[in-house]
Amino acid sequence: MWKTILRRILIMIPEIIILSILVFLLAKAMPGDPFTGSINPKADPAQIHHLMKINGLYDPWYQQYWNWVVHLFHGNLGNSYQYQEPVTRLISGRAVNTLWLALFTTVLTYCFALPMGMYAAKHEGKLPDSIIRIYTYVTYCIPFFVILVIGIWIFGYVLGWFPTTGSVSSTANPGFPTIASRLYHILLPGILGALFGTVNIVQYLRSEVIDAKGSDYVRTARSKGVPEKDIYRHHIFRNSLLPIAAFAGYSITGLLNGSLFTETVFSYPGMGLLFINSISYRDYTVITALVLIYGILNLLGTLLSDIILSIVDPRIRIQ
Amino acid sequence: MESTSEFLNIKDVNTSFKIKGKYYDAISHINLEVHHDEILAIVGESGCGKSTLATTIMGLHDPAETKITGEIDFEGTNLLSLDEKGYNQFRGAKIGMIFQDPLSALNPLKRIEDQIQEVMDYHTNLTAEQKHDRVLELLKDVGIVNPKRTAHQFPHELSGGMRQRVIIAIAIACKPDLIIADEPTTALDVTIQAQILDVLRDIQKENHAGIILITHDLGVVAETADRVAVMYAGQIVELGSAEQIFNTPKHPYTRSLLRSMPQRDNENDDLYVIKGNVPSLQKMPHTGDRFAPRIPWVKSSSHETNPIMHEIESGHSVRCTCYKDFEFPDQGGQRA
Amino acid sequence: MSLIEINDLKVHYPIRSGFWNRITYSVKAVDGISFNIEAGETYGLVGESGSGKSTTGKSVVGLEKITSGSIMYKGKDITKKSNRKELDYNHDVQMIFQDSLSSLNPRKRIEDIIAEPLRNFEKLDANEEKLRVLQLLDIVGLDADALYKYPHQFSGGQRQRIGVARAVATNPKLIIADEPVSALDLSVQAQVLNFMKKIQREFGISYLFISHDLGVVRHMCNNIAIMNRGRLVEIGTRDDIYNHPLHIYTKRLLAAIPETNVNHRQEHREQRLEVEKIYQEQQDKYYDKDGKAYPLVQISPTHSVALPEDLVEKIKHEGEVKA
Numbered sequence: 001m002w003k004t005i006l007r008r009i010l011i012m013i014p015e016i017i018i019l020s021i022l023v024f025l026l027a028k029a030m031p032g033d034p035f036t037g038s039i040n041p042k043a044d045p046a047q048i049h050h051l052m053k054i055n056g057l058y059d060p061w062y063q064q065y066w067n068w069v070v071h072l073f074h075g076n077l078g079n080s081y082q083y084q085e086p087v088t089r090l091i092s093g094r095a096v097n098t099l100w101l102a103l104f105t106t107v108l109t110y111c112f113a114l115p116m117g118m119y120a121a122k123h124e125g126k127l128p129d130s131i132i133r134i135y136t137y138v139t140y141c142i143p144f145f146v147i148l149v150i151g152i153w154i155f156g157y158v159l160g161w162f163p164t165t166g167s168v169s170s171t172a173n174p175g176f177p178t179i180a181s182r183l184y185h186i187l188l189p190g191i192l193g194a195l196f197g198t199v200n201i202v203q204y205l206r207s208e209v210i211d212a213k214g215s216d217y218v219r220t221a222r223s224k225g226v227p228e229k230d231i232y233r234h235h236i237f238r239n240s241l242l243p244i245a246a247f248a249g250y251s252i253t254g255l256l257n258g259s260l261f262t263e264t265v266f267s268y269p270g271m272g273l274l275f276i277n278s279i280s281y282r283d284y285t286v287i288t289a290l291v292l293i294y295g296i297l298n299l300l301g302t303l304l305s306d307i308i309l310s311i312v313d314p315r316i317r318i319q
Numbered sequence: 320m321e322s323t324s325e326f327l328n329i330k331d332v333n334t335s336f337k338i339k340g341k342y343y344d345a346i347s348h349i350n351l352e353v354h355h356d357e358i359l360a361i362v363g364e365s366g367c368g369k370s371t372l373a374t375t376i377m378g379l380h381d382p383a384e385t386k387i388t389g390e391i392d393f394e395g396t397n398l399l400s401l402d403e404k405g406y407n408q409f410r411g412a413k414i415g416m417i418f419q420d421p422l423s424a425l426n427p428l429k430r431i432e433d434q435i436q437e438v439m440d441y442h443t444n445l446t447a448e449q450k451h452d453r454v455l456e457l458l459k460d461v462g463i464v465n466p467k468r469t470a471h472q473f474p475h476e477l478s479g480g481m482r483q484r485v486i487i488a489i490a491i492a493c494k495p496d497l498i499i500a501d502e503p504t505t506a507l508d509v510t511i512q513a514q515i516l517d518v519l520r521d522i523q524k525e526n527h528a529g530i531i532l533i534t535h536d537l538g539v540v541a542e543t544a545d546r547v548a549v550m551y552a553g554q555i556v557e558l559g560s561a562e563q564i565f566n567t568p569k570h571p572y573t574r575s576l577l578r579s580m581p582q583r584d585n586e587n588d589d590l591y592v593i594k595g596n597v598p599s600l601q602k603m604p605h606t607g608d609r610f611a612p613r614i615p616w617v618k619s620s621s622h623e624t625n626p627i628m629h630e631i632e633s634g635h636s637v638r639c640t641c642y643k644d645f646e647f648p649d650q651g652g653q654r655a
Numbered sequence: 656m657s658l659i660e661i662n663d664l665k666v667h668y669p670i671r672s673g674f675w676n677r678i679t680y681s682v683k684a685v686d687g688i689s690f691n692i693e694a695g696e697t698y699g700l701v702g703e704s705g706s707g708k709s710t711t712g713k714s715v716v717g718l719e720k721i722t723s724g725s726i727m728y729k730g731k732d733i734t735k736k737s738n739r740k741e742l743d744y745n746h747d748v749q750m751i752f753q754d755s756l757s758s759l760n761p762r763k764r765i766e767d768i769i770a771e772p773l774r775n776f777e778k779l780d781a782n783e784e785k786l787r788v789l790q791l792l793d794i795v796g797l798d799a800d801a802l803y804k805y806p807h808q809f810s811g812g813q814r815q816r817i818g819v820a821r822a823v824a825t826n827p828k829l830i831i832a833d834e835p836v837s838a839l840d841l842s843v844q845a846q847v848l849n850f851m852k853k854i855q856r857e858f859g860i861s862y863l864f865i866s867h868d869l870g871v872v873r874h875m876c877n878n879i880a881i882m883n884r885g886r887l888v889e890i891g892t893r894d895d896i897y898n899h900p901l902h903i904y905t906k907r908l909l910a911a912i913p914e915t916n917v918n919h920r921q922e923h924r925e926q927r928l929e930v931e932k933i934y935q936e937q938q939d940k941y942y943d944k945d946g947k948a949y950p951l952v953q954i955s956p957t958h959s960v961a962l963p964e965d966l967v968e969k970i971k972h973e974g975e976v977k978a
Contacts, residue, residue: 217425
């Protein structure tokens with residue numbers, strides 16, 4: 001198994017190289033430059049020209065790419081043009097915020113989704129099932145950012161229960177109050193994200209449970225005289241949860257995508273918001289670094305799912 | 320020893336399924352008894368209700384979609400009067416069931432040992448150690464060469480024949496009086512089939528159990544059954560000992576089935592084809608002989624309006640009187 | 656000349672494993688088999704699951720990538736794609752599958768299903784095509800209103816006959832029938848078997864009849880090959896195989912067929928257990944040290960068996976003594 005994991009990681013290397021070249025080229029292909037308009041609207045074009053030149057932005061792309069890669073191996077992702085600080089420091093500060101939000105959302109998502117999916121399937125065709133299905137359809141139909149905007153409007157502005165911007169209150173004392181403030185800030189985006197994220201899991205789990213209910217091995221269990229309650233516990237739920245467990249790896253990817261919306265709408269200073277801002281400012285160093293990180297996380301998520309699956313399902317063996 | 324007495328008595332059992340709000344009979348007016356130490360085969364083609372009869376005895380139907388009437392007297396208890404909890408006292412303990420597809424009938428994520436042990440968890444007071452020993456003993460009984468190894472394996476690691484042996488081990492774990500085997504060898508190769516049937520027979524002899532063997536394979540019936548019930552369109556049309564059914568079959572359906580089998584001496588002839596199709600549930604006629612449409616050349620006056628079972632010799636009964644006038648169209652004049 | 660000659664056909668599936676994902680060993684699904692199918696005959700290929708019989712069938716139609724060997728048709732090796740094209744091979748050789756429901760496209764009407772091979776191989780106008788489809792439906796005994804129905808609206812036997820109609824649409828020379836009746840009830844099986852015989856008489860079609868059911872094979876086939884672990888263990892006429900089986904595997908298969916004669920079931924059972932005992936005890940006599948069947952040796956003009964030389968000599972000697 002370790003061999004396979006190692007091989008999978010090695011295969012990721014060329015994938016990451018191709019990804020980085022693509023990202024680098026696409027970022028360069030965007031019209032505009034990092035300096036015009038950002039320093040002084042009346043800046044002398046000659047001066048911008050000079051800035052571009054000393055930053056190496058007129059060099060051929062492969063040379064720029066090569067410089068970038070060399071720096072990368074020194075742990076240096078360059079400086080952000082916009083913030084004038086090292087990209088590594090910039091991103092690591094933001095990553096903590098995103099991690100908080102993502103973890104909270106994941107935990108909430110599974111807390112909502114698992115009972116809902118199992119309950120709906122157990123009472124298939126009855127009222128609770130219909131309500132849960134209507135909920136999933138409606139949520140599925142509404143775009144995520146609309147949910148966010150409606151949520152922020154009702155709970156943030158109208159009711160005023162939750163903060164609508166930022167990640168932590170600047171007046172909070174260090175220690176516990178800071179943590180409490182952090183939680184308070186991620187509560188609303190986390191809940192909204194989880195409500196949206198449950199949809200796929202609920203539907204998937206529901207159909208898994210319904211399949212398992214009608215399966216032959218459940219019939220065998222019935223003919224053994226196993227009470228219905230135990231059939232659900234030992235056979236149906238257990239077997240249906242396996243694919244969901246494996247799904248957890250992929251869900252990392254989904255959360256990162258979601259963070260783009262959530263963080264933008266809530267002005268939450270995480271990687272997603274940083275990404276959107278960097279694009280508008282043509283902050284090449286930040287964009288390439290972020291896309292690369294997202295890409296690697298994606299690949300790792302897939303690998304993680306495969307590993308989980310091979311651990312929980314005896315039929316799948318990684319050799 | 321109560322070995323000759325019947326312990327299962329099925330009296331006038333009807334099972335109907337709800338299709339689009341209406342109930343349709345899948346089996347109607349079934350009367351059967353099963354004795355200790357016997358293998359009773361139920362034969363018929365798909366759609367004749369033989370599996371429905373098995374699942375009715377096991378109580379595996381969803382009460383919301385099924386209506387069952389009649390009485391199934393099992394050692395003095397009417398199974399049909401039991402609630403779910405009461406039924407679970409019988410399932411697995413006194414009635415064991417063997418299914419057709421041994422791969423899907425086992426939970427893919429549980430080790431063989433756990434799946435066999437589960438049935439003992441609910442019906443015995445054995446300690447964990449005793450159960451473990453019993454699992455190994457059972458696996459040995461059903462002819463598994465290396466019980467220790469198999470107990471630790473998962474279903475997908477076993478061959479089809481091995482899996483069916485495991486299913487049999489589960490069914491007999493609590494020494495049931497009745498074993499229902501629903502097409503136990505259909506999914507297996509002939510050589511494995513023969514071995515599985517041997518195992519079934521040995522186990523039955525040892526436990527004095529009664530076996531209901533449900534199959535469409537007349538060869539399997541002829542080799543293993545003591546008594547045979549032939550079913551057509553939800554009814555039993557002929558019931559008798561294996562010798563009676565195979566040597567002197569009476570009902571047109573039984574005779575037609577036997578004649579449509581490829582035999583040693585009919586290689587160059589066409590096989591006999593029964594006209595028409597088995598009626599679907601919704602189109603099942605309520606009166607008259609259900610087989611009549613498939614032997615249209617037999618005069619309608621030969622059939623009874625409401626065909627009943629007639630005992631023509633000890634232990635041999637036939638539904639309807641049409642058997643007296645029945646002959647195959649190409650055998651004009653000569654009576655079977 | 657035979658219609659089809661299969662020479663030393665091998666189909667191996669490589670298994671990759673290890674860090675570099677190299678081919679570490681291969682599963683020998685078909686491991687060197689040879690037989691000929693004559694025009695107008697039904698050739699039976701019998702074996703248990705995993706014997707490689709279906710893989711052989713697929714190789715003959717060209718659905719399987721073969722490892723080595725040749726399949727000669729009209730003097731050309733059709734394992735090469737270019738030869739298949741040149742000979743219009745896919746027009747002449749068709750296939751019937753076991754599972755009639757999954758082998759017919761559920762979203763297509765019967766008309767389109769049967770017309771598909773016609774559209775591929777023959778350029779007919781709409782009227783001619785319809786006429787031909789109706790004619791085919793008539794041959795398989797289905798009404799014209801079947802044209803506009805979908806596969807799920809038919810019973811298993813009817814669907815299997817539709818599969819046959821599709822297979823005979825192009826007037827093929829050879830039909831590969833892979834377990835064509837094993838999913839069917841007795842009475843329906845009789846219908847399909849009769850029908851296959853009928854179109855054989857009318858159109859002179861050859862069948863490669865692949866089955867595990869020795870009763871059905873005896874009824875259908877003139878020549879039979881018994882396949883075991885990817886190799887042939889015995890080839891012969893119906894009489895050779897059923898009345899004078901020589902290989903222990905053939906004997907074991909035959910002994911395992913349930914007899915419908917209730918009066919002799921005890922003797923039959925004892926005989927089966929005896930064969931089984933010999934099979935268990937003397938396996939190494941009938942297979943080489945790798946568990947492979949020996950090469951086929953000819954015993955009579957029609958009968959060959961996979962046995963080592965000394966056993967063959969013994970059998971020949973016994974034959975002479977008897978004669």
